[in-house]
Amino acid sequence: MTESGNPLLIASPLPHGLPDYPAIKAEHYLPAFRDAFAQQRAEIDAIATAAESPTFDNTIEAWERSGRLLTDVAHTFYTVSSADATPEIQHVDEELAPLMSAHSDAILLDGRLYDRVRQLHAQAGDLDLTDEQRYLIERRFTQMTHAGAALDDAAKARLTAINGRLSVLTTTFEKNLLADTNELAVVFDDVAELDGLGDGQISAAAQSAADRGMPGRFVVTLTLFTGHPLLASLRRRASRERLLEASRLRGSRDGAHDNRPVLLEIVRLRAERAALLGFASHAAYVTSDQTAGDPHAVADLLRRLAVPAARNAQREKAELTRVAEQDGPLPGGIGAADWSFYTERVRAATLDIDTAALRPWFEAERVLHDGVFFAATQLYGITFQERPDLPAYHPDARVFEVTDADGSHVGLFILDLYTRDSKRGGAWMNAVVSQSRLRGTTPIVVNNLNVPQPAPGTPTLLTLDEVTTLFHEFGHALHGLFATVTYPTFAGTNVFRDFVEFPSQVNEMWIFRPEILTNYARHIETDEPLPASIIARLEASSTFNQGFATSEYLAAAWLDLAWHSLSVDEARSVSDVAAFEAAALGDIGLDEPAVPTRYSSTYFAHIFSGGYSAGYYSYIWSEVLTADTVEWFDDNGGLNRANGDRFRTRLLGVGGSKDPLAAYRDFRGRDARIDPLLTRRGLEP
Structure with a gap:
């Protein structure tokens, strides 16, 4: 194909x-x-074979300048492959995966390039460099060493083969999961089976059925995590059980979409790769280049939190049982399909809050403009203008131009709110273009959610969880928009994995702040603000059901750590995925059947097709910083430009160009303390 075509x-x-x-x-x-x-x-070969002695300019900066076309094409493609994976795009993804892996290995394992980087790393202290340049040498040296550049040729060959196979397997895992998620969507024949849902939710289910050629029926599509949001509202136990059973079956049935053999091979190959690189396990390999340092630090934190979380979950279960039995005996007691439903009953009874009834106050456009965008304007001075003249990759994706307080262009923000069969589950942020002074680029970032789309003309009313997700993902977007660096390696959210969730979690803090909540939470019909009494009860309920929420998250984080702490021999000995899960959850005391893990292995996309392998602990690890930061904002006047500018300049703005914990100390004036997290989740002794 010619360039012009x-x-x-x-x-x-x-x-x-x-x-x-x-x-x-x-x-x-x-x-x-x-x-x-x-x-x-060709660009890397020119660097690696240069006759001149290595300098920052002719080696490190030249490397940063290389691959501009590849960066552009990859960002363009992977945005589509995750959000609109048509069969044609899936075919490209499958063919591309081993090619991309081989290309990356060819660079990172290049002994000639590594020798030049190693020389610069040894001399870095004597060179006249900026802090960002010095840190870039450190990161490139660590990256290549971690990738295996110091290995002999035979080990490199095996490593390349492993990486190529893993790229195929992770793509297969995601493809299987998407197909099985669509196939297992629950079909209801009678609207009575959806008793408890609102008109908008029923409309979305009817529209989904019509889109699949089943007019007159109702289809509830599945979310990525185990617990479906509709479990909180469905009054019929049979309907709840059908929905949860479908969710938990994904990827674990014999047949074309079975992810069990896929994930077992992934685990074995990751363990073998870690051993080749001199590590006891994949978890040891991954955490060695994160802020955690080693898997023992992660395990210690998870165990420390698991005991009070499980204890609180048992207290919550006892209360749910008491409320449920007011309606008569509940065969089998509180099950996983019942937890959310009766939690809402308890919440309504003890806190006088019915979260399902709050949806008319959370109309999507209002939440976006008068909540998410408004908070960003108050904190950082930025403004947003929708650009319908700029096309995105799908008709549902909307483009906004972001402008700074001084009128200068910051970047573009793309929002893709609704679920569809071609979109993978969950919610995420990614970059289409990353900011770099070296390349002269400004950022374009995307937020993807999976909100059911109601029929045309029907407003989109969000659940409280969906409101939280929108604020959370926009925190990632702000990180991508604000990072202002010279070198592409440090752009946007390119920080340590166990730090990347910190900015997004901080952005969640504004959801219940009165000056933000009263601006966006207004009734869809009356325009009345959410009553102050409800706001007060929402704030007072911050630790409500945290035993369950913390336990289901910790269970998933522990599963991730358990799979990836296996040695080569241990990984080869595992053949039964369900048995391994049960033993791992029993080991940490999070094997309560009514509190299933947030993700079971066969649909744990974060770790088997995403970038969180041996890193799902990152959410709670980052939350230590988050809770400490919330305390700082509270102590310093809350939401105002001075605080926003400090957070933007010292944390969001540095991207990956500085050690993240050093950046945190620069912002906070000290290291983070864990006490605010324990209070936040109700985990004090």
Whole structure:
């Protein structure tokens, strides 16, 4: 294909480097990737074979300048492959995965390049460099060493083979999960089976059925995590049980979409790779280059929190049982499908809060503009203007231009709110373009959610969990928009995995702040604000059901750590996924059947197809910083520009160009303390 015939190989005509998605077809991607691979390999070869002694400019900065086309094509493609994975895009993804792995290995395992980087690393203290440049040498040296650049040729060959196979397996895992999630969507024949749902939710289920060629029926699609939001509202136990059973079956049935053999091979290969690199386990390998340092520190934190979390969950279960039995005997007692439903009953009785009844106050457009955007404007001075003239990768995805307080352009923000069969589950942020002074680029970031889309003309009313997710993911977006660095390696959210959730969690703090909540939580019909008495009760309920919430999260984090703490021999000996899960959860005391793990292994996309392997602990690890930061905001006047500017400048703005804990100390004036987290989750002794 000639350059003129491939829109990926020419500059986009759209502003700010936004890809010309309407012109890009699935068949354009692989040829563009092949050209981009060849281009960067030529650039790296020129660096590695240079006759001149290595300098920062001719080695490190030259590396940063390389691969511009590959970065652009990859960001463009992976945005689509996660959010609109048509069969054609899935085919490209499968073919691309081993090619991308091989290209990465060819660079990171290049002994000639490593020798130059190693020389600079040894001399770094004597070179006239900026702090960012010095840190970049450190990170590149660590990255190559961690990747295996110091290994002999035979070990490198095996490592490359492992990485190639893993790239195929992780892509297969995600493909299987997407297919099984769509296949297991629950079909209800009678609207009475959906008793308890609101009109908008029933409309969304009817629309989903119509879209699948089943008019007159109702389809409830599955979310990525185990517990479905509708479990809190469905009055019929049989309906709840059908929904939860479908959720937990994903990837664990014999047949084309069985993820059990896939994940077992992933675990074995990761263990073998870690051993090749000199580590006892994949968890040891991963955490060695995170703020945690080693898996023992992670295990200690998880065990420390598991005991009070499990204790609190048992107290909550006893209260749920008491409330449930007011309606008569509950066969089998409180089960996993009952927990959310009776939790809402208890919440209504003890706190006088019915979260399902709050949905009319959480209309999506109002939450976005008068909540999420409003809080960002108050804190940072930025404003948002929708750009319907700028096309995104899907008609549902909307583009907003972000402008700073001084009128300068910050970046573009794309919101893709609704679920669809071609979108993977969960919610996430990713970059389409990353900021870099070296490359002269400004950021374009995407937030994806999976909110059911109601029929045309029906307003989108969010659950409280969906409101939280929108604020959370926008915290990632702010990180991507505000990071202002020279080198692409440090752009946006390119920080240690166990630090990356910190900015997003901080952004959740504004959900219940009166000055924000009263601005966006207004009734869809009357425009009345959410009553102050309810706001007060929401704030007072911060530790409500935290035994369950903490336990289900810790169970998933422990499963991740358990799988990835296996040695080579141990990994080879595991053949029964369900038995391994049961033993791991029993080991930490989180094997309560009524509190299932947030993700079971066969649909644990974070660790088997995403970037969180041996890193799912990151959420609670980051939350130590988050809770400490909330305390700082409370002590220093809350939401105002001075506080926002300090947080933006000292944390969000540095991207990955500084050690994250050093950046936190610069912001906070000290290291974080764990006590605010224990209070926040009701885990004090």
